[in-house]
Amino acid sequence: MKKELVELRVNGRTYELAIESSKLLLDVLRQDLDLTGSKRGCDESSCGACTVLVDGIPMLSCALLAASCEGQEITTVEGVSEHGSLAAIQKAYGDWGGSQCGFCTPGFMMTVKHLIAGNDEPTDADIRAALSGNLCRCTGYEQMYQAIKSAIDAERREIGVAQ
Amino acid sequence: MSDFSIIGKPIAMVDAAGKTTGAGKYTDDLSVPGMLYGKILHSPHPHARIISVDTSRAAKLPGVVAVVTGKDAPNPYGILPVGHDERAMALDKVRYVGDNVACVAAETEFIAEQALELIDVKYEVLPAYFDPEESMKAQSDFIHDNKPQNIEKDYHHVFGDPDKAFNEADYVAEARFIAQEVTHAAMEPHSTLASFEIDSQTGKPGRLTVWSSTQVPYYLQHKLSLVLEMPMSQIRVIKPLVGGGFGGKSEVIPLEIIAAVAARAAQKPVKITYTREEVFLAHRGRPRTIVDLKTGVKNDGSITAVKARVIQDGGAYCSYGVVTILYSGALLGALYDIPNIQYDGYRVLTNKPVCGAMRGHGTVNVRFAFESQLDEIALQLKMDSAAIRRRNLLKAPCITVNGLRVQSYGLPECIDQVVTRSQWNERKGKLAKSRGLGIACSHYVSGAANSIIRSDMPHSTVNIKIDRDGGIVVYTGASDIGQGSDTMVAQIAAEVLGCSMARVKVIAADTDLTPIDIGSYSSRVTFMNGNATLRAAQDVKKQIATAAARKMDCTLDDLIFRDDVVVNKSATVAKTPANGNQPTVVHAEASVSGRVEGQILRGSLQQKRKDEGPKAKLSFEEAVVAAIDFHGALSGTGSYAPPPEARGGKHKGAGVGPSPAYSYSAQVAEVSVDEETGEVTVHKVWASHDCGRALNPTSVEGQIIGSVWMGMGQALTEEMVWKDGLLMNPGLLEYRSPSSVESPVVEAIIVESVDPEGPFGAKEASEGSLAATIPAIANAIYDALGIRLRESPFTPERVLSALRAKKKQKHINLTEGVDPTAPTTFREHGGSLCFKGKGPERHALDPARREFHVAKGGAD
């Protein structure tokens, strides 16, 4: 199949790519842009390991075609770190055991980033509901809840300090 | 307050940032120049003879570089020396839907998939066996010619005098329990990248490097050597980050061999990554298990005897099967004091994907039966469920009737903890309607005392090298699969050497660089590799201490290694203020001399101090420099082999079950059941786990919670559903591992019995808790509703069916998929329950049989 020129915005950078228009966003990220943080965990768009933000909204890059995302701002896990160091949620997931094997973690990072961007005081039920599209097989999710709460606290402290 | 500076502290995993930033690389994230993509052709038949395989059309497709079949690598292999029954790809027969037939290596995944469609295979279909009890009656067409009656292995153990003991029992309970098949479903699909170097002398493929998602790099190296007929020294296996294993990567999985065979034929690197469906077909999960269990007790609740007949539906190849069936019997011991045991175990072959080792290997399904039956007995005797468990505790240290040595035994405290925390005594029997509490216990080995390959070789060896700047490199064969073994190793090395974690770099699981370790399975890594690390660190510490003592003009015993400083304790007491060996001053100086934010500032104070006289303290770097100046290169080594006393009895099959130490768990589950729908909600699980000592409490709690959670999945939602040998739910959408919404709160409670032989007293933490969860939930459901569920998972239809039967409501057939419109003669399509063993022979209208139909139709 003939390739087409597609312009993608990923993590604030613009890439001009020659790709088949039938190529999955996940495959383009992993194979063409070497952004291997987004993972392929299933083949039926149900596990959430490939979650990215499209215009700030969590979506599955295994159910999106790359060419279809032209003109949209894509954020992958590689774009989550802030100012060259770990974002609060990344640090907290490490400290609280939110990540064990880590394969689902990039997807969770995107989901949690979106959750705390829109809700700085999520209840336990909010958190459980928000995470329910990402499967994890190691943690039983429990330590993630602590990580998320601690990340929110850390961000709040940081804002406090800045003010 | 412990005496440790690093052990026992919650520490983020050393590779955590790689995981949260996406920078960490798993096998499928890797690519090398010229790499091809491999795709495997699988059998569509559960049991068939291969008449011919014609790959010529596929080979001609542009972009295809190589097509390989069984003939390209015919040597048999298998994880157990007694079970070498697998081949890279099938030679003569296929034995399950999904068995491996051929592999294409092509420039793109798309081309490789297309080429699979062009491979022509002719099969002669054979009768197939899907039910183990049916399979055991087979008279012909055995799945393996050398396994009559399709029995992979059977064992018959008698310890004590069970018959006499049953006669003497006041009460005997007897029932059949069934646990349906489950699988690991680790988030990372298996992936292997194999690359040959071109031999500089011959120009042919020479040394092989394999990157693979494996728990057992050294076994992989060994099996590759067998199949490819290459010396092990010519094969390098590297384990990148692994996205979960749970046993599913604890043996050599077909793609690992096939990738190498394809790479050799293609003379180019080949990567194969399984689709999720292929992961389910590679399987190696927990077999469907039928347990006929009989337990005798005295009126005071003490167990007189246990008799278990266990049948495991092992699938088409041996895998770990012999070990699984032995664990199921052996682990009836070591938890409680059972003086008389009879065990009859059958590992049976069927034409389905292969079962193997899965978290809680061998013990889980039998424990479900045992702990459920114990609850039934308690009810009969009008005893409290916690009390009957306390009644039957071992008197440790001891050796069980089946030869297992028990030293540290934290089960009594585990039970106390969950009883207290759940307010068992106050709340049991007093909860709202349809709500209940259940208790159960479990245990697991901290590694097998006898390795799979019989030899006297140490099970783990670790090397440590220390550089002049005080940087420590630990070379370990331990395979971190997400459980945190790299972190554990770093912690032990840092603790022994009295320095900060930031100094320690772990190089792990690379067969060229790291000394042999038999792998991450049977929960052996903390105990065995931890001990090896401890010894290696002590070895190198001794060398540093010798040099430091000379320099400080004191004896080795005077030296304390802590907080990046080596202190002469007799000297420091005089010099530092009252708080003795916790000198904050020393700590501050250490950071000036050596480290700022993990950076080494070279040549700072070291040089200046060189010419001064004997000192009260040296920075870690100074001590290291002194040692290197004194010994030359600074390195240490340590290894671990389980002691002979821990290796079990002499009976046939006694090799499986013994461990240097056992972990213990007790759990209380609180559930509620919707009486109209049968839906079970697990609200909370209190789980205490005796891990000896928690080296890293965050990790230990994570392992406990994860085990409990996985047990809950098996208890409620997870089940592999089969129809005629076809897996109906080969994906994460239909194989339902729980989401965050229905996952319970798990309160993890660490119990530390401090094992005399474990590293700093540590034992297993990752598997032992799983087995207690299923019976704890079953017992809680009984408490809630008075129904005893003897078949897992406790799906809503099974619960509702039992409930309606109890209430004597109108019987509706809730648990069997009956299609009212289907004529009975076509039942083979409706479910394996009704399948009559005709194998893949199908309904006349089925296109697979269309030719038959047309021929018959013409004759009418």
Place this chain on the structure above:
Amino acid sequence: MSLPEFKLLRPRTVQEAVDLLAQHSGNVRILAGGTDLVPSMRQKLFEPQYVVDIRHISALNGMTPLRDGAVEIGALTSLTAIERSPYLRQHYSVLSEAAGTVASPVLRNMGTIGGNICLDTRCLWYNQSLQWRKSCGFCIKKDGDLCHVAPGGSKCWAAFSGDTPPALLCLNADLEIISAAGVRRMPLTEFYTGDGVAYRKLQPGELVTRVFLPAASADYRGIYRKLRVRGSIDYPLAGVAVVLKHENGHIADARVALTAVNPAPLLVKGVTAALFGNVLDESLAEVVGDMAAKTAKPLTTSALTPEYRREMIRVFTKRALLAAAN
């Protein structure tokens, strides 16, 4: 599993889209959220030559309350938007509740109301990879001529498994369908055929563009109950939507619709007649539950047994009615 190769066409307007559909009719699929089509294409259930990507037709995204109190919903409105819309939550709560149960949050961000209405019917013998389907000799819905679920007949029993259509049926929703030939409007009740293969009445070249909720359906009390194994991700194994309207303390109107237990979402017949003028009580709710259970014809197309799913239709209908009445 890679996607089949196709050419992606990206119209920006409805007119462009229907022109493209007309041009390539027969060998084209429409891509909206992608959550149903993309995995199915990977399983080679569809191997179109062209895919018309309508994601960026902004005219079809969003809700417009109309002057008479009705509401018009663009087919590309995400399920998350429907779930969260304060207007729908207030006036058409059964729809926002149903939308909020679809799959998982991330899939609701992608999935659209139009896609949920057009969702392909599902079956364990159908939603499988090409390799898997070969192993069973294919099935009547795709590439074969036998229904494994009911081999005695020649009908496909794949179950319609959308969550929002039963809610929309209760609300008497209409669809706007556009093709190159023009615009037509069709009640949702007439959209589904009841056959698992040709499960909806959409001609080649046609595009579902809008959903209309009539003003007369506003402010009913509505409840959606979904049977699933997990609290998230799963398709419904049985689903019941009910709406009720009271006048002077008595039921003036009531509707019950089912999903995931037949090849089409269905309104249960005779519910209004059974309930009209009554005050709902347990026994009346049970009567309607029995009516719903009789309407449901679940087969072994999914997890959990057919008898159990039918029984749950009975229980859920009763419970949903009682909840809506309170």
